[in-house]
Amino acid sequence: MAELELFEYYRKMCERNIVLDFQGAISQDMLVGMAELIKSKFSLEMHRTNLVKKLLSIFIEMAQNIAFYSTERARVDHIDKDVGAGIIVVTEKDKVYTITSGNMVNKKNLLFIIEHCQKINTMDKEELKQFYKEKIKLSRKKDEKGAGLGLIDVARKSGNPIQFNITPVDENNSFLVLSVKVQEDNNE
Template structure:
């Protein structure tokens, strides 16, 4: 209760505005939440192409959270555990920045960093080829599209993915993923 007493909606709104955050969500990423995010993005003043790219990247991030978050909550509607995380969209004059965050098991950190670095080092043709190769690979641990998310985000945004890892507790890290989408096509 003490937290609520010190929380100011006005201050929070000012902070969101100062950082030009147009959308922020924290919780479980169900189909209903994704539908609301999609509706919000369709109502942006940007072109349909940019809005579609933003939504596609948000979907990729939400799927990463859904499948790989070390923190899960039970969804009554879906009758299963769903990953918990955060997604936010900020913008400035030239681009949008889509950021997600969720807990992951610490042993997953090195392969994530290695994969992101590898994908960030590929040019457009190499990305396309690598994407095709990965689509042919068997699913990892029964998770559909495993390994395609980073590739897809880089291809859709035209920019590298940025990863930041913070210690969370003894066994988990907090994984922050950011992607910049230029407003100019």
């Protein structure tokens, strides 16, 4: 029985030092639960609050990206609307924390996100700050829930490039993986 082969799955998760792994619809309740979990788990392990806060804010931006933009939508029982589904994983190795998200995106968004990441990855700290300030002042597009600032903020908080990987799934959709690292005494 497949269910009983959990040991293999457990062993793999341990090997990869997975500290949080969620797959499914990211409702606001779910996001708050995971944010609280990160806060309580890492506040004990990390002495510097700044690192916990950076990890938390990267996590929230990436999880909200899934909730807002994933083309795989799911109905959540107690609320009368769809939320985005995907996967988000936090791993830790030698005090380096990696936050990785995966979700379905359509062609149009995929192109935008990849170009956005490539642009972000060429920028230094000061350029990212200017880019952020420029974007925050642009008036919001009507149907946009977020402010289009999330990934710039992720790059600024992490101090590392945003890595990405794309797997085409069907004619219109691809599975997009985004991954960033954050560590102690980055940006200092």
